[in-house]
Amino acid sequence: MTEEIKCKFMIIIDGEIKEKGEGTAKVIIEEEAEHWLRTVTQEE
């Protein structure tokens, strides 16, 4: 099972905070990372 971790993000447009909050990132081992990136890129 993939571990998840909280992260924080902020989007600023023209000097104003448009979006700010917490997100969920995945924690994986290095060998799985390339596969994950390729899979997500293909889904897009």
Next chain:
Amino acid sequence: MRQTPEAIRVISTHLPSIRRPLQHEWRYLWVVDEIPPRKVVVYKAYTIPRGFRLLLKGGGCFSTGGQIQKVWVTAVPGFSPDYWFTRAEAVTFEPSCELLSGQTLLFYFFNNSTKKCRGGIALIGVLEMV
């Protein structure tokens, strides 16, 4: 404050804008407080909204870990595929990296340290209506 000719106070609002009318200054900041040791954190950061394109101008990354760390931002040539740094690093994209509507920015952060660390990625660009 006493000012010498070399230290002239400049108020940012008086500076002319280099943006065109349909362009917006765009910044993205992403921080993870505790990245586990020897692990990769991946994150779907931002999808370019419909009717816009993003011209990425530059970015930076930082880490509190003592080791050399690695970041990877897909679709961004400056960070891809392997970008190694120690504590903090900044890059400029020249020419700008163009991301089209619907494309998603993906972040990859490898903590090469044997301890937890705090790390993050910041990007700056121009969001342009098309």
